[in-house]
Amino acid sequence: MSTHLEKQSSAMQNIGRLLIKCSDKPGIVSAVSTFLLNHRANIVESSQYSTDPEGGTFYLRIEFHSEDLLDQKEAIEKDFRKIADEHDMEYKFSYAAELKRAAIFVSKEPYCMMELLWEWQNGDLDAEIAVVVSNHEDSREMVEALGIPFHYIPANKDIRQEVEQKQIKLMEEYKVDVLILARYMQILTPDFVSHFPNQIINIHHSFLPAFIGARPYERAFGRGVKLIGATSHYVTNDLDEGPIIEQDIERVDHRDDTVQLKKIGRKIERRVLARAVKWHIEDRIIVEDNKTIVFH
């Protein structure tokens, strides 16, 4: 672990996060906040959302601070089960001190990966970059220069299964929590995707659902749109149809040809993916059906 990350973990060492989903009814906030109080945890951030106060679904994210959290967390989690059972909650605890381990998948174009590595170097991305996987050798040098393992796994549709088995094994070896497709241009099989539910984040180079599929910039040019965009989403088995995490756009005009659109688009893709990854890392996202609730 590099020095800047050690420092971060230390500052964040006693921050815990609790994500909850359950049927909406009176008493949930009271139960959870009283539980945390009784466990000497102070709520530092709290966000909630209900699809409908009467009979809807309730979502809650709480960030709390507690002295010696890592020592206490086992007890906290054990005690919480009772409340969770009472309210029939789905829930997840996570701890800022236990950095998520990310794998970055990249093909030839490195710009999205570089944005992430840059954020990481600046200390703006509280994760471990455990490994970079690529079907090209191009990025090896810049990745290894940062002390990050780089694995070259050539890929094409004929050897897809074999390739994915190697990749799955690698993810296990590196204990990866989240896979970031930073312009990784290979299609993933349903089998691969099912290994990592809501754990694979992709960047698509259009404002979805416009221009689903291949060559979105060419098609944006063909249609004569006045805005181009990018979309970051979780990967499901429906191509470009997974839950959208973040989108953004830039204005273009008739003078912008496809080359120009790609240049402008790169800037959008970089920032959209970086935001999506940051929110995932900070456990700010709840996936519900095919949508995301993002607690900023």
Added chain:
Amino acid sequence: MSTHLEKQSSAMQNIGRLLIKCSDKPGIVSAVSTFLLNHRANIVESSQYSTDPEGGTFYLRIEFHSEDLLDQKEAIEKDFRKIADEHDMEYKFSYAAELKRAAIFVSKEPYCMMELLWEWQNGDLDAEIAVVVSNHEDSREMVEALGIPFHYIPANKDIRQEVEQKQIKLMEEYKVDVLILARYMQILTPDFVSHFPNQIINIHHSFLPAFIGARPYERAFGRGVKLIGATSHYVTNDLDEGPIIEQDIERVDHRDDTVQLKKIGRKIERRVLARAVKWHIEDRIIVEDNKTIVFH
């Protein structure tokens, strides 16, 4: 003509506009600018675009000022034919003093129409609002209060042909140059559209090509997008497929239900349509195939 428009016309009285399209080759700007100089016209704004300097198509918009322009325009137009023939140009002269005559078509929801009327009242829209046509009586009072004729023509799919014949006759009576569909919720037939090529401006309540067709806000909500938008385009016979003039978006989040999306969307629609109409009125738009060149 209302007072504020008289004043505007007077200020703009001697402004002419020339739109040109031809094959790109050396000498066009020289020929046109020398022609204008020889006719004592001073270029006050000039914009050009070429699809490809070698063998592409060249587009030019010139705004010029000339004393006593309205007296001279006949001579100018006659003399220009020679240059146009030499360079095989398509071209169009227009004159700021000859205000375009607009018809606004509206159904129940008045907000897009109101934005246009407001701009017009403020003197920000240099056009005559010749007539408002609606298939509902709702807007009559506010339209007539501004001294604008209001025609109620009930419409439904069974009487479409009859309705459109009335509308076409009305457009002729009022000498209308441009039809603005300000949330007019009836489908127009190919026959009607063919009467007004590149003269019908629509506002669609999505960032096209996403959510083509009906109920875009409902579908945007269903898809969980993080941006919603609106698109103004010329109407062709392919529904929502005409040349895009302008688009814009606003950020939304998981808390925004369909009602909320519509409220946010109304603000986007208002400003997108107002911009598109303004650019059309000022002859800033050239349609080429299914795209627009907009000279801001």
Added chain:
Amino acid sequence: MSTHLEKQSSAMQNIGRLLIKCSDKPGIVSAVSTFLLNHRANIVESSQYSTDPEGGTFYLRIEFHSEDLLDQKEAIEKDFRKIADEHDMEYKFSYAAELKRAAIFVSKEPYCMMELLWEWQNGDLDAEIAVVVSNHEDSREMVEALGIPFHYIPANKDIRQEVEQKQIKLMEEYKVDVLILARYMQILTPDFVSHFPNQIINIHHSFLPAFIGARPYERAFGRGVKLIGATSHYVTNDLDEGPIIEQDIERVDHRDDTVQLKKIGRKIERRVLARAVKWHIEDRIIVEDNKTIVFH
């Protein structure tokens, strides 16, 4: 009360809001949420902010739903005093059903006022527009057409005190909760301002703190900025120095002269003021020193 507002109040009839400020320490959320649970109130929205989890100040806004709220509110408020005392809270209850009463102050230019009246007509502004006050007669007709009382009070610096006494009396007569300066171009005295602490909302036509004071568009033009903006803020005795509620900008360029900047600026002013008023009306704003906490 107009029909559309009756309907709104009915839908919102059982929504209460609670704003709290106190020293941050463990147990506040637990105490408040348990209190609400015991009073059969369901939390539908909750936002919090702490300047520092250790020894900082804690701010909380809760929106809750309770059957027959208006009948119970007295009991709720009475019982809450105990909790408030324990935690040394400043707090305020408000009720969506009890619409805030707004006065709009306007001088010659009506566009900001019109935006508010439009929002109000659309049912997007949950307030009573109790009265419009102006030092010009220009807006009388359009205000009275909407059934809103209009009071013409001529004003200039020589009769300031007398004018303000009339205005204060009028505010009392109309039981006004919030004063909106929608381009009201008279300076208010400290005495007047002190009558309405954090109750007067102004729109300033620059992105403060740039171009404090008079003629901001002229000065923006002189400085050659590439963005112009508008700022809505609470009025204090330091001119244009009060707590900022909302700001926004638009891009401009060298071609935009002062007239053009004003046109663009009007659109910014309209939307910035409308947002600020909406947030105030919904009790989303807490003023702390010279800043605002806005819970969106």
Added chain:
Amino acid sequence: MSTHLEKQSSAMQNIGRLLIKCSDKPGIVSAVSTFLLNHRANIVESSQYSTDPEGGTFYLRIEFHSEDLLDQKEAIEKDFRKIADEHDMEYKFSYAAELKRAAIFVSKEPYCMMELLWEWQNGDLDAEIAVVVSNHEDSREMVEALGIPFHYIPANKDIRQEVEQKQIKLMEEYKVDVLILARYMQILTPDFVSHFPNQIINIHHSFLPAFIGARPYERAFGRGVKLIGATSHYVTNDLDEGPIIEQDIERVDHRDDTVQLKKIGRKIERRVLARAVKWHIEDRIIVEDNKTIVFH
């Protein structure tokens, strides 16, 4: 010269640019376009602006293409003098093939420099990065890794004159055309600035004229603004008062402390400086008094 730049120059080899300023009167566009035609140069882009068609100042930027431009340019420039004299023009020819030579000045924080180097590596910045100058050693490694000379010149206010003399000498040695202050935190003397009129581009971390001077993020936090920005401008002898080239902003809220504002601000600074440098490099900027005309 690196490979990617060779390729660019080749593609752009025959592109020339002509910037003109003169009194506005009829005939200028005609004279210039006819001149270019006679010299077998095809206009590929043309932008103009007049402060006032009657008696104002006229500005023109033309991008033209001509076979074997570099062989002909001497003749073109010589012949143009006659036209320039006739119309009393200030003017400047430049050639895309003759890449501008840039020096980047940086202190400790490298992010603005890195954005420029990144753009340059991607082939998005058509300039030579001739040299990097810093008063810290921090950036040496990453600069030299790209094959760019790095000069460490320690600086403080006591040795300012000596330091600047070294820097001026270095600029001469490296034949530098433009100096980019990419977060260079030393004040430059009037003497230094006068060596490089309209050639020094700075990035200031606020939306000027708000927060002129030191510690703008701290002051933005103190004032409670809802937007923060950055401004790129030419350096003159009035601190932060030079002609503004570009500005942009991001939305912030009460939760963003100074550390957070700086993080958000870094992204704004990067893109604002990159755009300003690009426009300068492409000769899109004319400075007039204390303003810029930017022909996008």
